[in-house]
Amino acid sequence: MAVIFHLDLDSFFVAVERILNPELIGKAVIVGGNPTGRGVVAACSYEARKYGLQSGMPIRQAYQLCPKGMYVHGHYEEYERYSDLVRQILSAHTPHLEQASIDEFYMDFSLPALTLFGLLNKSLEIKSQLQNELDLPCSIGIAPNKLLAKICSDFNKPNGMTIVVEGKEREFLETMPIKFMPGIGPVLQKDLTDKGIKFIGDICRMPVEFFTGRYGKVGLDLWKKAHGEGSTLIFGHPEQKSISKETTFQKDILSIEALEEVLLALVGRVSHKLRDDCLTASTITLKLRYSDFVTLSRSKTIAPTQDDFIIYNIARGLLRTAFKRRIGVRLIGIKLEKFNKPYFQDYLFEPESSKREKLFDAIGRIRLKHGYDAINIGASKNTPGAKGKISQEASS
Incomplete structure (x- = not known):
């Protein structure tokens, strides 16, 4: 008999925000940014849902329903970090683990066969471990297949457990x-x-x-x-198809220099993720959305790389090709695709690219210990006309 667990981290983004800022505990929390600006609700606490809020709702509508809520921009790198920690804990309970999303996991406990009492104990053990070690609540559904297990986990939220036997x-x-x-x-x-x-x-x-x-x-x-x-x-780790990052501006941007500055920050994020996953990318795509919602994308395929210097300068060239209209830009994004594993080669004399690899490796170790924002790669201020051109200077 198949026995499938579906684990859903309750209001995951909100739970992480409360770990970072305990003052949010017990309050109506909305993750999504400036309540008077653009964008949508990425997540909201159960206290906020009492006012009719839900994920995907325009942030301005949420503010009308819940003006006294606590609105936060979100810390997506922290969400990814905690999701990875959850996965590590769950993988110690079973090798048959599938991550369906950043906050959902399936587990197969068909073998060795457990009694009903044993299944309940295993569920309580997992819930307690996540709560005690990470301070993350979750709901678990147990059923003969993935569909029913997911329905079960939704049936008794938050912090619930539901089982349906064959x-x-x-x-x-x-x-x-x-x-x-x-x-x-x-x-x-x-x-x-x-x-x-x-x-x-x-x-x-x-x-x-x-x-x-x-x-x-x-x-x-x-x-x-x-x-x-x-x-x-x-299914184990799904094959990753792309890494992307985009931002929607509170006010439309008309300056290409300002766009290049934002693009520099976005490239830093996706390149960091690329190195974290030990991948290189061959295709770089720039996304641009104007204030009238006309959306353009420009792509270029190059030799595989994970170097911020190369990725940014390609993306910057794509931006200059796409930014031709004399109206404001509402959104800008960057996407990396066509992944490969990095290839390392020994050299008699160390090339410039190898020096940058060491630099990025050192930066990665600092960010792993202290968080992404502990150190940033910036544009050189000493090079004429270099605003928006990435350099090897690192600032902390």
């Missing part, structure tokens, strides 16, 4: 509202509700032909899910 799948899903079914968004939910389908059990009582005729493959998938069918396959 043979009880239909009974568990029978009276559950269709909104709890993964894959049913607002549009499909309204269409089903208009047809009198309000609960998952209602789907099971209807012939599969109705759903395939109305919704095609999506309908067949929906019908199977309603019957409790789901995958038990646990």
Whole structure:
């Protein structure tokens, strides 16, 4: 019998922010930036949700609903760091681990077979360890497949635990509202509700032909899910396709020098991530969105690199190619793709690129110990016209 755990870190971004700033504990916390600016809610605490807030909501709308909330910009490097720490803890419990997102994990505890009491104890052990060692609450769902395990973890949040044993799948899903079914968004939910389908059990009582005729493959998938069918396959590290970083400005930017300064910071972030993952990238893509929402992207493929110097100067050239309109820029972003493992070669005389590798390695060790912002790579102030041109100067 397959036994799948789904672990969901409760309000993960908010939980990390509260670790960094305990004064946020017990308050309505919204991660997403300036409440009077642009952008959306990345995450919000359960206290904030009482006011009708939810992830993905425009930040200005959130502020109208909850003006006394605590609005924070977020520390995404810290979220990644804590996510990695969670993964390390979970991997000690089972080698069969799949990270579905930054705050969701699947685990396979099918073998060796555990009793129901043993499964509950394992769940409590994991929850206690994450709480005691990292101060992170989580909810766990246990079921015969990944679909049901995910539904179970959502069923009793926050800090909950739900288990469905084999043979009880239909009974568990029978009276559950269709909104709890993964894959049913607002549009499909309204269409089903208009047809009198309000609960998952209602789907099971209807012939599969109705759903395939109305919704095609999506309908067949929906019908199977309603019957409790789901995958038990646990995948390890998914192959990373790209690394990207972008920022939306509070006010539109007209100066290319200002854009280059922001681009420099973005390149630093993605290049740091690239080296952390021990990868090189061949394709560099610049993204530019104007104030009228016209979005451009420019790409260039080069020899594999993980060097900020090379990546920035390519990105800077792409920016100068794309920035041709005389209106403000709302968003700028950078994306790295086509990854390879770095190739190291011995030289009789140390080339300039090797010196930079040592520099970046030293910077990486400092950031690992003290955080990303402990040291920054800046533009040279001594070179004429060098604003926005990356140099080998490091400032802390």
